Amino acid sequence: MSDIAANFEVVLKKIRRAEKSAGREEGRCALMAVTKTQPVEAIRAALEAGHRLFGENKVQEAQAHWAALKEEGRFPGLRLHMIGPLQTNKAGDAVSLFDCIESIDRPKLVQALAQEMRKQGRDIPCYIQVNTGEEPQKAGVLPQDLEALLAQCGAEGLRITGLMCIPPEGVPAALHFAFLKKLALRHGLPELSMGMSGDYEKAAMLGAHHVRIGSALFGART
Numbered sequence: 501m502s503d504i505a506a507n508f509e510v511v512l513k514k515i516r517r518a519e520k521s522a523g524r525e526e527g528r529c530a531l532m533a534v535t536k537t538q539p540v541e542a543i544r545a546a547l548e549a550g551h552r553l554f555g556e557n558k559v560q561e562a563q564a565h566w567a568a569l570k571e572e573g574r575f576p577g578l579r580l581h582m583i584g585p586l587q588t589n590k591a592g593d594a595v596s597l598f599d600c601i602e603s604i605d606r607p608k609l610v611q612a613l614a615q616e617m618r619k620q621g622r623d624i625p626c627y628i629q630v631n632t633g634e635e636p637q638k639a640g641v642l643p644q645d646l647e648a649l650l651a652q653c654g655a656e657g658l659r660i661t662g663l664m665c666i667p668p669e670g671v672p673a674a675l676h677f678a679f680l681k682k683l684a685l686r687h688g689l690p691e692l693s694m695g696m697s698g699d700y701e702k703a704a705m706l707g708a709h710h711v712r713i714g715s716a717l718f719g720a721r722t
């Protein structure tokens with residue numbers, strides 16, 4: 501567990517160096533720790549080291565990891581983002597647990613989340629996930645459908661503050677990061693969630709609001 505705090509320092513240093521090399525103001529890119537598949541001790545180690553921004557990709561696992569920790573109330577400023585595919589029948593659980601949902605990608609989900617937020621009296625910011633590589637097996641709205649989905653979010657009162665993407669394997673991620681940024685600028689969305697363990701320095705250079713890091717912080721997932 502002592503490695504975890506050290507890994508955070510290494511990754512943060514690389515993010516700051518990347519920002520600087522791109523002429524970005526230092527500290528603009530936040531580090532999100534992705535805690536899927538991690539033991540609770542690893543999560544605690546990150547929290548005790550002062551880390552507060554986390555991501556999970558499954559509702560059930562996120563509940564198991566975080567429901568009790570959130571109840572403790574010992575970690576002010578704690579923010580938990582949903583970064584994985586979301587089924588509409590989990591919308592209620594997602595709205596009550598998460599502080600931001602990054603994986604909005606279809607009209608039915610917009611409807612379900614808007615309805616749950618009204619029901620629960622919660623207003624949490626959301627991102628739209630864009631399938632920048634137009635991969636058939638991958639989640640995310642196709643770039644050409646983004647505008648219509650944003651219009652629907654506006655009509656239903658769902659607050660969209662950013663875009664998220666997971667670039668295809670085997671091609672330069674930088675092209676996808678730059679494309680996501682262009683889409684965000686076009687639609688006036690300030691926050692970009694992009695970059696993982698293999699490519700976060702590029703993302704930090706190209707305007708990420710936060711990078712989503714799992715294995716570089718906690719070691720390879722088994």
Ligand SMILES: *Cc1c(COP(=O)(O)O)cnc(C)c1O
Pocket residue numbers: 534536557583584666696697698712713714715716
């Ligand atoms: C697992 C996951 C990450 C982190 O991946 P690493 O390569 O371990 O850093 C980032 N984003 C999403 C959506 C993930 O599911």
